[in-house]
Amino acid sequence: MSIEASSATTNAATGSSEPATRGLPASAGRTPVVNDLVISIATSNGTGSQSANNILMRTIFNMGVPVGGKNLFPSNIQGLPTWFDIRVNKNDFTSRRAGVDLMVAMNPESARDDISSLRPGAILVINEDMKAFINRDDLIIYVVPFSKLVVPICPDGRLRRLVVNMMYVGVVGWLLHFDLEELKRAIQKQFGRKPAALELNQNAAVGGYEWAAENLERQDLFSVERMTGKAEGKVIMDGNMAAALGLLYGGTTVLSWYPITPSSSVCENLIAFLGKYRHEEDGKATYAVVQAEDELAAIGMVVGAGWAGARAVTATSGPGISLMAEFAGLSYFAEIPAVIVDVQRMGPSTGLPTRTCQGDIAKAYNLSHGDCKHVLLIPGSLQEAFEFGIESLNLAERLQTLVFLMLDLDIGMNNYMIDPLQLTDRPLDRGKVLDAEALNKVEEFARYRDVDGDGIPYRTLPGTPHPKAAFFTRGTGHTDRATYSEKPEDWQSNMDRLSRKFDTARAITPQPVIDTVEGAGIGIIAYGSSDAPIREARVRLDEEHGLKTNYLRIRALPLSADVREFIASHERVIVIEQNRDAQMASIIRSDYPDLAPRVSTLLHYNGLPLDAQTVINGVIVNPGTVN
Amino acid sequence: MSIEASSATTNAATGSSEPATRGLPASAGRTPVVNDLVISIATSNGTGSQSANNILMRTIFNMGVPVGGKNLFPSNIQGLPTWFDIRVNKNDFTSRRAGVDLMVAMNPESARDDISSLRPGAILVINEDMKAFINRDDLIIYVVPFSKLVVPICPDGRLRRLVVNMMYVGVVGWLLHFDLEELKRAIQKQFGRKPAALELNQNAAVGGYEWAAENLERQDLFSVERMTGKAEGKVIMDGNMAAALGLLYGGTTVLSWYPITPSSSVCENLIAFLGKYRHEEDGKATYAVVQAEDELAAIGMVVGAGWAGARAVTATSGPGISLMAEFAGLSYFAEIPAVIVDVQRMGPSTGLPTRTCQGDIAKAYNLSHGDCKHVLLIPGSLQEAFEFGIESLNLAERLQTLVFLMLDLDIGMNNYMIDPLQLTDRPLDRGKVLDAEALNKVEEFARYRDVDGDGIPYRTLPGTPHPKAAFFTRGTGHTDRATYSEKPEDWQSNMDRLSRKFDTARAITPQPVIDTVEGAGIGIIAYGSSDAPIREARVRLDEEHGLKTNYLRIRALPLSADVREFIASHERVIVIEQNRDAQMASIIRSDYPDLAPRVSTLLHYNGLPLDAQTVINGVIVNPGTVN
Amino acid sequence: MSATSPATSASPKPPVTNRLGHEQKIYKAAESTLCAGCGHDSITSQLIKALFEMDVEPWNVAKMSGIGCSSKTTAYFLGQSHGFNGVHGRMPAIATGSYLANRKLVHIGVSGDGDTASIGLSHFLHSIRRNIPLLYIVENNGVYGLTKGQFSATADRGSVAKKGVENEMEPIDVCAMAIEMGCSFVARSFSGDIKQLVPLIKAGLAHPGFALIDIVSPCVTFNNHEGSTKSFKYAKSHEDPLHEFGFVPYYEETKVDYEPGTAQEIEMADGSHIVLKKLSHDYNPTDRNEALTLLHKARSEKLFLTGLLYHKNEGDRPMADQLHLVDTPLTQLPAEKLVPGPEALAQVMESLK
Amino acid sequence: MSATSPATSASPKPPVTNRLGHEQKIYKAAESTLCAGCGHDSITSQLIKALFEMDVEPWNVAKMSGIGCSSKTTAYFLGQSHGFNGVHGRMPAIATGSYLANRKLVHIGVSGDGDTASIGLSHFLHSIRRNIPLLYIVENNGVYGLTKGQFSATADRGSVAKKGVENEMEPIDVCAMAIEMGCSFVARSFSGDIKQLVPLIKAGLAHPGFALIDIVSPCVTFNNHEGSTKSFKYAKSHEDPLHEFGFVPYYEETKVDYEPGTAQEIEMADGSHIVLKKLSHDYNPTDRNEALTLLHKARSEKLFLTGLLYHKNEGDRPMADQLHLVDTPLTQLPAEKLVPGPEALAQVMESLK
Numbered sequence A, B: 001m002s003i004e005a006s007s008a009t010t011n012a013a014t015g016s017s018e019p020a021t022r023g024l025p026a027s028a029g030r031t032p033v034v035n036d037l038v039i040s041i042a043t044s045n046g047t048g049s050q051s052a053n054n055i056l057m058r059t060i061f062n063m064g065v066p067v068g069g070k071n072l073f074p075s076n077i078q079g080l081p082t083w084f085d086i087r088v089n090k091n092d093f094t095s096r097r098a099g100v101d102l103m104v105a106m107n108p109e110s111a112r113d114d115i116s117s118l119r120p121g122a123i124l125v126i127n128e129d130m131k132a133f134i135n136r137d138d139l140i141i142y143v144v145p146f147s148k149l150v151v152p153i154c155p156d157g158r159l160r161r162l163v164v165n166m167m168y169v170g171v172v173g174w175l176l177h178f179d180l181e182e183l184k185r186a187i188q189k190q191f192g193r194k195p196a197a198l199e200l201n202q203n204a205a206v207g208g209y210e211w212a213a214e215n216l217e218r219q220d221l222f223s224v225e226r227m228t229g230k231a232e233g234k235v236i237m238d239g240n241m242a243a244a245l246g247l248l249y250g251g252t253t254v255l256s257w258y259p260i261t262p263s264s265s266v267c268e269n270l271i272a273f274l275g276k277y278r279h280e281e282d283g284k285a286t287y288a289v290v291q292a293e294d295e296l297a298a299i300g301m302v303v304g305a306g307w308a309g310a311r312a313v314t315a316t317s318g319p320g321i322s323l324m325a326e327f328a329g330l331s332y333f334a335e336i337p338a339v340i341v342d343v344q345r346m347g348p349s350t351g352l353p354t355r356t357c358q359g360d361i362a363k364a365y366n367l368s369h370g371d372c373k374h375v376l377l378i379p380g381s382l383q384e385a386f387e388f389g390i391e392s393l394n395l396a397e398r399l400q401t402l403v404f405l406m407l408d409l410d411i412g413m414n415n416y417m418i419d420p421l422q423l424t425d426r427p428l429d430r431g432k433v434l435d436a437e438a439l440n441k442v443e444e445f446a447r448y449r450d451v452d453g454d455g456i457p458y459r460t461l462p463g464t465p466h467p468k469a470a471f472f473t474r475g476t477g478h479t480d481r482a483t484y485s486e487k488p489e490d491w492q493s494n495m496d497r498l499s500r501k502f503d504t505a506r507a508i509t510p511q512p513v514i515d516t517v518e519g520a521g522i523g524i525i526a527y528g529s530s531d532a533p534i535r536e537a538r539v540r541l542d543e544e545h546g547l548k549t550n551y552l553r554i555r556a557l558p559l560s561a562d563v564r565e566f567i568a569s570h571e572r573v574i575v576i577e578q579n580r581d582a583q584m585a586s587i588i589r590s591d592y593p594d595l596a597p598r599v600s601t602l603l604h605y606n607g608l609p610l611d612a613q614t615v616i617n618g619v620i621v622n623p624g625t626v627n
Numbered sequence C, D: 001m002s003a004t005s006p007a008t009s010a011s012p013k014p015p016v017t018n019r020l021g022h023e024q025k026i027y028k029a030a031e032s033t034l035c036a037g038c039g040h041d042s043i044t045s046q047l048i049k050a051l052f053e054m055d056v057e058p059w060n061v062a063k064m065s066g067i068g069c070s071s072k073t074t075a076y077f078l079g080q081s082h083g084f085n086g087v088h089g090r091m092p093a094i095a096t097g098s099y100l101a102n103r104k105l106v107h108i109g110v111s112g113d114g115d116t117a118s119i120g121l122s123h124f125l126h127s128i129r130r131n132i133p134l135l136y137i138v139e140n141n142g143v144y145g146l147t148k149g150q151f152s153a154t155a156d157r158g159s160v161a162k163k164g165v166e167n168e169m170e171p172i173d174v175c176a177m178a179i180e181m182g183c184s185f186v187a188r189s190f191s192g193d194i195k196q197l198v199p200l201i202k203a204g205l206a207h208p209g210f211a212l213i214d215i216v217s218p219c220v221t222f223n224n225h226e227g228s229t230k231s232f233k234y235a236k237s238h239e240d241p242l243h244e245f246g247f248v249p250y251y252e253e254t255k256v257d258y259e260p261g262t263a264q265e266i267e268m269a270d271g272s273h274i275v276l277k278k279l280s281h282d283y284n285p286t287d288r289n290e291a292l293t294l295l296h297k298a299r300s301e302k303l304f305l306t307g308l309l310y311h312k313n314e315g316d317r318p319m320a321d322q323l324h325l326v327d328t329p330l331t332q333l334p335a336e337k338l339v340p341g342p343e344a345l346a347q348v349m350e351s352l353k
Ligand SMILES: Cc1ncc(C[n+]2csc(CCOP(=O)(O)OP(=O)(O)O)c2C)c(N)n1
Pocket: A258, A259, A260, A261, A295, A319, A320, A323, A350, C067, C068, C069, C070, C071, C088, C111, C112, C113, C114, C115, C116, C139, C141, C143, C144, C145, C146, C147, C152, C219
């Protein structure tokens, strides 16, 4: 039986590390909960709320308080419900938490559900126009006449729909004791280059703040207070940008892509960085970018470029992964470096393009017909998205094969407060390439011969001025000298060498990160964006339930030997993943059949980012079931 | 550790059930081995040897002796080495057997290897032109001046290249004591409608026969003798034709395809049958066939046709499977009937287009990004290829999903002697379709609602004259009323229903065939074309090694509960399959992690059809290793 | 255009219905979720009007689309018709399958310029070559709307993106490609030209083969700025109709009474008529070479010519006829017609003995 | 065409070499595995000749192909060049990537009619639109040879298959499509017309952008029978050259001395010259509309016109120039050029604080 993650709001009693103050009817005068709450802003997309929400989040950040933002947006451009959830947590737990403490309801379309989803005692800030939706008396409700208030502040009627958003920022700011200067600084950062917009938005925010101060009775359930030692020197960014920076520092020379949510911004960021940092003095570009006609062409160009010696990459999401299947097999079998960034969205099919999941893990690993498997790098943080961006290009050339960089929408498109990205000083790895000089030294160049015993052969690039350089690349059977062959023994020995190469990959890809603690019984295995909620859950499992856990985070496929060892040293291991079909667990179970009985699963697949409570519930409810 | 199938010749001592007569230097006068040998004919493709080889095989069949033919042809049209292996076996074991007894060497290109591959004591018939290749004295060699002999028989110089083939048929016929009348009858069957060709070929065959009788010293190591009770009433055919007949009897209305070896003949056969049996009196067709522009279009048309209510099918092989990935997910998620016949060839990539394997099993099962799995029917015989052809269309409509009919090159394109195909009297199953009348009776039509608890919803077809009939089909998230939804609970409950539907499939797809014997310790699991060699291997394991085995043959995915039970009742189970990556074993291990330690594997992946000796070696060598 | 019975004075005014007795409202469907002002929404409105006035039976329509803002629009009209929002770029294949399954359905396809001219180009062209009877509407905004404004392959050379980048490549002209492929009904229009759009859609519906209408349909969110050649402003100020396009259904008489030489009348296969009233151009849309020459001129001189670009009556037979299909939709054939008797199998088996 | 030094009487005759000092034999490669007499093999021979005579440096060539008998031929010439036999229909994408990686390579693509006009149609057209400098040869036999003779999309209407079925659909004319897409060098030829083929290939090699040569190349095994319009016999008896095509490389002078009006000389971008000697046609291949009109006429009247169909000198810039790429192949840039210093990262991080 799989543990189905609940999409409903979490039981308030266990929803936070301050359970005592939660779930109680509001009453004025109590000591507020400081720096620990979830704000949710319900608007309609395409109405400009995104910058308001970013400013709200950044103000908290400016006050030194850890913060994380989850953007739950619809798959259209304008007019459908969208939510921005901000988690404020002094202990650095900023992954999603179900159970909103403060809801700003600006969207009549979702208002009914928004209100009914709140726990008793939660705060509701609601636009006066939507008063009619209020049907509960167990909430702390602030009705704000936003539509009226915005009129004097924004004389231009067409802009009011945008500007009104800054007013709720002001109201929330007052309710939560924001430092008004930090709020202004955040607005300055957002609109600094547009003086008119800056002034307008400043006025709106301050207007909201002041109106609230004068008109609302603050219950002081929550407040945001300046902290030190947490946010200073940090940055707010998303994983797609981090990956793009990785690809920039990995020396990408060819990017070929076809737009698709949520991967487009990997390419758009990369294009911007390349444009800024990769032109010669004469303006010439040291990179090529093509918007391909489709995903088949995109990966085809990457394979062509990789063959000719470029550091080539494409980025896509689920449907594109399916379309790239045939070329993935060619890259595997003809041994051509290529990198695909897969920013996973909810599938199957077109699915939920703006919702997260980890549903391509086994699909990318096994992509293409026939016996072939691929190398996957799976960052669990933005720093890793950056490092693995570089590493994906290195490994593609080192292993002469397709490498997937597996992000997901949560890590790729949500906002994280992190330490600035750190460069490692590892030089670019261009792999085993024989140039003309090297060819002079070798007796024979056999393209697919396992000279070094690691399964990785040597290659040459077209354009190498040497009569021995040439070889013929094909997706059909070949000898180790790259000549056509249908001989059973040639086929099998080549396939066996490819298996050896894959074993080499086990050792040279990023190894798992393991955290063991004294007294732990259960082992948790997870990967990717699950890391943050799992780190939180482990602390709470220990603190609240006295349950200590060990934790292994997979960072690459094929599985490292460390994974086997970890499982072998635990009576039971729970693989936590964000898909229905237990994709990683399947890989583990088939790689280690002798250990399979120890491996149970906890599966979350409703499109929302994983949260700690789901993990806690799963671990407690399901201590030993094999599923 | 995997047991690598050996592509070399089998040790003669265990290569047959008559070991005593094998492997010994030839000597005249001994009692010949009757009706048990392997003939291999080495020619060059595109030289017309195929009809000669068929005649050779059919003559043996006409004499009542069980026979099977394996065509090892190259992936080009003319001029490369090709082999036709005929196994004659009175006990009905006609799958491939390594270790040729009689080689006809007609191709100088492969002659060196052909000769060196023979076991000592084997018979070699060789064209005089190639005499120079003879470098062994441990063979029984007949040098035949084919090029000279053909001249008087075939005055037209251009035809000699073709006609010469009939001469080796005659020579072999004499060496093996063929009944000349049966040989003539076989020629009659092949050329009956072309009197000139008939005469020419008759003369050539008889010419060869007579020349041999006069000039060769027959050693009488082997002979073919008329038998009864084995071949009478049987037919010789291949699996692609059987599958095509199944699709015909399954009521195919739309066939959309893109040519690819080895699946093309499924379509070509089906087109011929449709042309013959599916026209109205006025000549109008009750079916549509489209040669699509590519595989993406081919499956797209099938999905469109299935949506509109057709019985629609396409056939392809590995590369096409990869290209159909995106649509496979749409069929799964939007719940549209579709059938893909996958005649597996050796992959990955373009691979070996004319070699067999079972390398798409897990790939088809998991095709497309995101969480989705598909129904696979896996026939192990031609009768099943026929029945499952019908059943694939039934199940696609019953389950409203994509169904794969998984053949492979061995079962699809090789020649089998079988009982005539038997029709079952099961009527066509059109699944849960509401017409206008039915719509009148239901209160609400909710396209994706699980009304019956089996996970299978009801559908309507476009063109149903009823205002309630319409619904909107999409690959994006939807409610059970088929309206667009991004709600976490809608997504998850729909995905859970799809899992329930998949569980229904476990029970209504063809169940495994199980053969248990008293005293068996080991359980064997296999599928598809492995059946014939495994049946042979089990007999020989018992007779020669005293090892009794139980046997479960999987006939469909998802796994039936019977598979679990079978594994649970054995201490160890060996999954035998024709791929490198243990694809079926992976599925078993992840479905039944508690039983995974019992499951070991035996893998064969060199492109040759599986043979019993490989199975025997594997079972004996590897009695308990988990791999 | 539709005949309504005169209202009796006493009873409340009866609703306006078409010849099938349907009110226009049943030709509508779900609320649009596109951006306010999106060109696609006005095309939807004109489709609703044309379908109503053409007496199309909703339950007999199959609405087909790919993926994109444009492809979403099939959810916004004909709520009583089956719709199929497939995968990106492959709608023509799905429509082909649906048509072969049921040749009696009226197939209406809506696609975008990304959907048609990039990922779907090959399917688009091959479905034209097969002559699938499909009204194929391209809602052409020169960008990928749904993925936030990247240039599509129909963006004009020199057109400027919202962020300032200039498009350096020549556009793909889907109309020219279609004519080259043998399409027998090819038109271009503008989402803002209601007067032209409704009769064009009607004619497209009346056409018995593949009918392409490429409609410039501005993306107000990502491609409606200064410098874009697909903005409302640009399209409105540059539209240059080749003729005033009129459509007269088969059951009405063409009561045109133009000066000789000022109008051209084209009879369609079903007896309907296209009436082209001359404006400033002297253009004959029945000559393929003339059409292609005109389109090349339009491209090089950046003219936005609208109207019927090409029409041919002796079109290739629709695919079902090429395949000699029975008249009954294949989906409606009973099992007896689909499953041969046991004799057939026996005959085949006999031949293999 | 290549200058050889006069042999001294005593020494054995030195081998004939080109301006690079290479003998023709190094332009050869593995034995063909095609059917004896296949049209593709004669194209291979002409390619070898043209490459030799054009002094193409083997190590600097990238041979690209898809899948099919035609696509196999890249294994049969230039054994000292890298070759890439990719996947079916997607060679243009692979070639695009390879070209962007190394713009200095000479890219030669060989494809089939199935590979190009069916599965690869979209990539073919889009790579033309991008103007990848690629000599793209279609070995056009009207069938899928490697899968045993199904009609391809270039099969003429009315052409009869080996088993007797008649093709009912109009062919796709890859040349017309290419011209429509803006291709600046489009030619058609016949595998049996050696005289025309060699200079055409040379001109294609000299062309700085996408150069298409569609070569009718009979499939002797599956499409060489009576009733086929792609048989040797048919092609030989119907070939109608538009002109006598001559090519003069940039380093030679055009010593043409024709009567005025009997020849047309076209200077190519690298200074080479195309010389078109007039035959029975009066055709100017530099006019796009004329080219398309001619091709339509050829199709409807079933003419097999060969020669240079269209050429334009002010072609679009090749893609690398559109992208403003550095001259050095991207593959040869050292790591310093590819990896920004730590300041860049620091700057980005600062902006996110
Ligand atoms: C296979 C695949 N690739 C990419 C996408 C992402 N995608 C969705 S719509 C679209 C382009 C839409 O452009 P267009 O067809 O012009 O429609 P518009 O939104 O402009 O109306 C893309 C690339 C997808 N859904 N599927």
